[in-house]
Amino acid sequence: MELSEEGVGFPAHGVKCGSINAKGKYKLIERDGIFAIIVHNRKVLLLKRRNLPVVINPGIWSFLSGAREGKDRYLATAYREIEEESGIKKECLRLLYSGRINVIDLKKGFSWPNRLYLFRSSTGKVRLDYENAGYRWATLAQIEKEINYTNVFTNPKHIIKIIKGHING
DSSP states (O other): OOOOTTOOOOOOTTOOOOSOOTTSOOEEOOOOEEEEEEEETTEEEEEEEOSOTTSSSTTOEEOEEEEOOTTOOHHHHHHHHHHHHHOOOGGGEEEEEEEEEEEEETTTTEEEEEEEEEEEESOOOOOOOTTEEEEEEEOHHHHHHOHHHHTTBSOHHHHHHHHHHHHTO
16 A cells, blocks of 8 residues: 555555655555654644664654554553653643554655544653653744654644644644
8 A cells, every 4th residue: 555645544454564665655564553742831742762773763853652562552552652751641641632644764664554642731841761862842833844853744734733723722
């Protein structure tokens, strides 16, 4: 299955493919996980991915992400990954949105469908784990200008629209 620029199609769970093809398009791989967007005081938490072989999109500013373990529910995975990567506890979060997205790893040439969650946090305190080298709370205007960030998703405009719809509420 080829990804469109809109990132609309989602394959059945378990699709396996290789890496980037001769035309430079991304190939789907099997992954099972989440991306979580955290909003606090009208700003969005971005993490600077550490440059390690085991880290998806090393060196890129991104949202929190993580793999599902066993038969964990996706939302439970989101709460676990948020606490592991940022130190923000479930009690400080309110779920605003959940949906599906396509994610790409620029350096490895892979793409996969994923779950997306948007949360409002009652705290701005962040404690990083080993996967991330830094963090920042960014405005939507700053995010829209961030080239590294917007290349992580096949349709970043859709993600920005989702955030805008909830950040002003």
